[in-house]
Amino acid sequence: MVKYITKRLVLMILTIFIIASLTFFLMHAIPGSPFNEERGTNETVQANLEEHYHLDEPLLVQYFIYMKSVVTFDFGPSIKQPTETVNDLLGRGFPISAELGIISIVVAVISGIILGVFAALRHNGIIDYMAMAFAVLGISIPNFVLATLLIQKFAVDWDVLPAATWSSPMHMILPTIALATGPMAIIARLTRSSMIETLTQDYIKTAHAKGLKPWKIVIKHALKNALMPVVTIMGTLLAGVLTGTFVIEKIFAIPGMGKYFVESINQRDYPVIMGTTVFYSAFLIGMLFLVDIAYGLLDPRIKLHKEGGE
Amino acid sequence: MEKILEVNDLHVSFQTYGGEVKAVRGVSFDLHKGETLAIVGESGCGKSVTANSIMKLIPSPPGKIANGSIYFKGRDLTRLSEKAIRDIRGVDISMIFQDPMTALNPTLTIGNQLTEGIKQHQNITSKEAKTKAIDMLNLVGIPNPEERMKQYPHQFSGGMRQRIVIAMALICEPELLIADEPTTALDVTIQAQILQLFNKIQQETGVSIILITHDLGVVAKIADRIAVMYAGKVIEVGTRKEIFYTPQHPYTQGLLNSVPRLDKRKEKLVPIDGTPPDLFAPPQGCPFTARCPKAMEVCGKVYPIHSELSNTHEVDCWLQDERAKQHIAT
């Protein structure tokens, strides 16, 4: 287990290093970037940037200074809002985005698993077909389309839910549905196919031959095995939810990190783009790492294998 | 001896998108207390389906017991409700499946899987269940049972896993044990050990065994009686002696000629040519006609007569007809 975690940890740090370096060199390549001579920013900002990134030093030195700022999590000032640093924006936006993201992923996981299990248990029945038609629909409708549709119906036509901001539980309903539907549909489909496959396994037949009750077989013998593949795609789903927050926050005017990120892209506010990208990447990669560990804990075979047993 | 199982004219079919497959087409046999009956046949002959039908483990749909009855201690299992059959499964009748590598749940400990059946069926404490499980592991020859109860299936070898599966099947002390190809997935040396274990268990517990196999070698070691199945029918049944020394059906003879035997030296192994018939459209007459070296015109047209050669030896073959015997003689 220790060896397994160490290996994952090394890979994680390597990946973060690569994305941080990639970001740095890409930013250097753009005309008008904070690292570039032809930038057209005002003097205060320029002075701030020079101070933070030591732009008069050679490239390699700049790179090391930048890497230091990545490690210490200090991404310097924003170009467009000279009074604020990137960290200010992250500190303000991230809690809101995290709340939106976590609520959505929890909703997606719970409802997706329930839908998938019921579809599998009624394999080829009417519930199965309806659940899966719903799931394909959920995968096919882009979240920004769904979001506008929800606002149109619930906020404008029927006027039952608020359309914007993130100020109360009622405000959270529409953004959460818009963001959670896609991952929920993916989880439901995966749970269903994995459950159907698990239910054909010999150990399920053995359990039936022992005379166990059907619901007990589903919960004790099938569910844990069937959910293994769902755990493996959690990383990808988290990434999807995270990028989904960009458009959802834009549409619902939620003052989260995604909104700042989209604004920074449109305004070419490079320090913010850089800082957010590196932060998001590190966060996601960290989540992937946790997912891997969770998988190792769930499946007894992995633990032993990595210890060099068998 | 007391009859504990009586299968009469069992028909099982599966609805597939290619049409209806009649996997079992009128199988009858019975089983006495403490006896080992082997059901032998090629893959796809319906022997596993027959075994699964006894436990009502045929997935339905697409499978269906279309006709016939299965009397176990006076009760017709085919008519029992799902709940009633659950109280029989694992308690009165237990089943062992072919592949011990997949028959155990990889994410649960051995102890958990051993005790869950007895906890379900008997009103006992966890501690008693555990003691019982350890006894069973001792019986099937697992060393260090207390330690091993905490381990997962992947920490055992194939032979050990099959022993655990057997222990699991025996924990509620069933009267009938159905073993579906219990040694097929194992190494030859392990096979012998497992077969010995069956013998030992039968002596100690008096359980009746139905052994499903395609391997006549396995049968020779432990079966009291043998039923030979072909294309969903029992074509010959008899004691071990009758089947091995005076086989009547050309298919049984073919089977015996296609396996190596130690008691008959220098004899060439003869494979049976061809493949079994398609059960989407089973032939009208004897299903073996197309591959039978002694086929006559009647064989393809009418299903053979059922002849009883002794109290125990029965065969479905036209060669038993007087007219056929005359033609061969001339």
Added chain:
Amino acid sequence: MLPATEEKEQQTNPSDIPDDWFKPKQKDTSEAESVVRPSLSYWEDAWHRLRKNKMAMGGLVFLILLGFMAIFGPMLSPHTVGETTLSNQNKPPSSDHWFGTDKLGRDVFTRTWFGARISLFVGIMAALIDFFIGVAYGGIAGYKGGRTDSVMMRIIEILYGLPYLLVVILLLVVMGPSLATIIVALTVTGWVGMARIVRGQVLQLKNYEFVLASQSFGAKTKRIIQKNLLPNTMGPIIVQMTLTVPTAIFAEAFLSFLGLGIQSPYASWGVMANDSLGVILSGHWWRLFFPAFFISATMFAFNVLGDGLQDALDPKLRR
């Protein structure tokens, strides 16, 4: 439920059978080997099964129609993509503008089919490029095995860990938004999934006997990959390609929606949706409805077609 033939069997009285029938028959060997059902080739069988799947066939028909309209749709309308008529702003659907006009008086009908071109082009190009890189990379990794494989897989693992859309956004910020950069950005990390699938398939097939057989005849590595391995791995690859298309279409729409996509006067569905976010309050529903409907319907069609292909091409389901 006993079939009639079985009853007949029992009714036949053995003594009624003519004596002639009991003469030993000359053995007809061909009968024993005959196959009862006609055998279909893998592709015929797959097509047969796909055709039975109504959803998948519906998706296929929709996509063919969409492809047709993407090519000819803009020609059916007298208006061009960039043509602005300020007197015609936000007009609802009419005989002149079938899908209405947008805030600059541009024809939504023409723009919708133009958007179809962009979406289909992006989707198909992304799938094709993924295919070529993925098959080459995965094929080599799987076939060579050993150290080559483990190094190549480590690279894939790192690429897989990179957040896909973030990298794409970063690249688009750097390269500037255009159709070509979108496709490049989408494929930079997109081929990884394909490479993994191909590698898995190759590993599975590599030890099969027919490969060993052709190796023992002295066939070259390249020939083995082309002649033996690739045809057998086509099923999962086709499915993966079908499912890459909607992912790419979504990514394009998503990026356009963030303002990183195709620039005016050209239109993609994502750009049109982004332009018309305000319509919720203004009530010009047609400006949002048509692009949103076609994005969703196209993705839906590709998804159900992909699912159908998955079922149809799965050799395990063959009977």
